[in-house]
Amino acid sequence: MATVDKSSLKLPIENPEAQDFLPLLGTDYIELYVGNAKQSAYYYMAAWGFRPLAYAGLETGQKDKVSYVLQQDKIRLVLSSPLQSGGEINKHIDAHGDGVKVVALWVDNATKSHKETTTRGAKSYFEPKTLEDQHGKVVLSGIHTYGETVHVFVERGDYKGVFMPGFRKWDPFYKPAEVGLKYIDHIVGNVGWNEMNKWCQFYAKVMGFAQLVSFDDKDISTEYTALMSKVMSNGNGRIKFPINEPAEGRKKSQIEEYIDFYNGAGVQHMALATDNIIETVTALKNRGVEFLTVPASYYEDVLDRVGQIDEDLEPLRELGILIDRDDEGYLLQIFTKPILDRPTMFIEIIQRKGAKSFGKGNFKALFEAIEREQEARGTL
Known part of the structure; x- marks a missing residue:
């Protein structure tokens, strides 16, 4: 139904x-x-x-x-x-x-x-x-x-x-098992240079949203690239739209790459929630979904940064799942490589254990992983 x-x-x-x-x-x-x-x-x-x-x-x-x-x-x-x-x-x-x-x-x-x-x-x-x-x-x-x-x-x-x-x-014979995805946590839009505030104001004025959190190029930057982001949300929190724009960097950012290949602004990724990210990501990997990877060194001090978690660290390390904490709890997240031929849209898998944030502590490791993919594509 x-x-x-x-x-x-x-x-x-x-x-x-x-x-x-x-x-x-x-x-x-x-x-x-x-x-x-x-x-x-x-x-x-x-x-x-x-x-x-x-x-x-x-x-x-x-x-x-x-x-x-x-x-x-x-x-x-x-x-x-x-x-x-x-x-x-x-x-x-x-x-x-x-x-x-x-x-x-x-x-x-x-x-x-x-x-x-x-x-x-x-x-x-x-x-x-x-x-x-x-x-x-x-x-x-x-x-x-x-x-x-x-x-x-x-x-x-x-x-x-x-x-x-x-x-x-539509009731075909082929109906593979689900992988534990529950709901859309947030949907991220990429917009052009200096357009982020314009579209945040659009969601505030036209749809009654308010800003939940913002990140500047000091929060989201590496040695080579940077971007800016603000998260707009409606009142009940069921609709959350982060809006990204490029920021000045030494090389071409992932946002610029997206806009070049998408030919303009559009949806960069959907974040899909799960109650068990280890089981979900294991199932997805077994079905051929490819995820970004971070260096093994990420896990050497991650628990010093985020504190105690319910999960064993080893399966998170094996799968490449990232961890971050805020004042409300922690979250687990991982990002696919682009799921299309053009390097545009990808999907995030997220499990929230009380956290209301978006993984700020993982930005540097994540964006360096994206840059490695950009370098392989020749678009960095």
């Missing part, structure tokens, strides 16, 4: 300075425009443990594109490809390669959400519209954000079908 009770989801972050006038109940789905949705769906199923949920295409009366919907716990991915030449999806793929087009947000009232955001300055992507079938109705509306990324507001309280009208249940 499409209706997921995300209201039971208890995330550790609350942001009382945010206005929450929409309000946002959670992430409804992430839609990627891809060159071959059928093959991409197989990848996310086989490698990442997503389960088949719904399908739309020629067999459902959709003539211009095909979409496969995958789900794992509270995470939904929609993979869409064009069925004809020309058109919006083709242009998007030609410019950006495979990438995130839609970050869909679950709301009680999509019409109100559109009005609230557009009257505050958002550019409309599409006006509120109602989709109906025998299972009920879904109301959608959309606004533009950074680059060609859009937010679609999804109101599905009156719908009992598999995903939304226009889709049918």
Whole structure:
């Protein structure tokens, strides 16, 4: 069933300075425009443990594109490809390669959400519209954000079908086991030079977010590269959007590399939460997912820095999982190499043990690992 009770989801972050006038109940789905949705769906199923949920295409009366919907716990991915030449999806793929087009947000009232955001300055992507079938109705509306990324507001309280009208249940024989991914912890956007504050102000003014934390080039820098980042969050903490921009460095930063190959601003990575990062990462590695690695020396003094943890250090060391602590607890995190041919989007796996932060203590080791990959690609 499409209706997921995300209201039971208890995330550790609350942001009382945010206005929450929409309000946002959670992430409804992430839609990627891809060159071959059928093959991409197989990848996310086989490698990442997503389960088949719904399908739309020629067999459902959709003539211009095909979409496969995958789900794992509270995470939904929609993979869409064009069925004809020309058109919006083709242009998007030609410019950006495979990438995130839609970050869909679950709301009680999509019409109100559109009005609230557009009257505050958002550019409309599409006006509120109602989709109906025998299972009920879904109301959608959309606004533009950074680059060609859009937010679609999804109101599905009156719908009992598999995903939304226009889709049918997708039930193939092949259904690999899940890997323990639970929900989207945060979604990171990369924007151009001196654009971070502009988009942070957009989320504050247009959507009622407030800044949760910020990092400057002293926090996020190595010998060669640097970047700036601010984390915007809604009031209930279920939607967290870090926004990155490049900063001056001796060589080309990962943000500059992303913008060069993506041809503009876009979603850099999704952070997917798990309750057992050792089991999840072990399963992902066994399925062929490749992760960034840090030098063995990282683990020599990591417990001196972060203190006592519940996990044995050895499996964390073997898997390359990073550890950081804040005033509320600690977290465990690891980052994949780019999962696409272009060095653009990647995925973070995160397990929070009370921590509300984003791994500031790991930035130097992480970015040096990224630089080693950039050097191998010849883009540093």
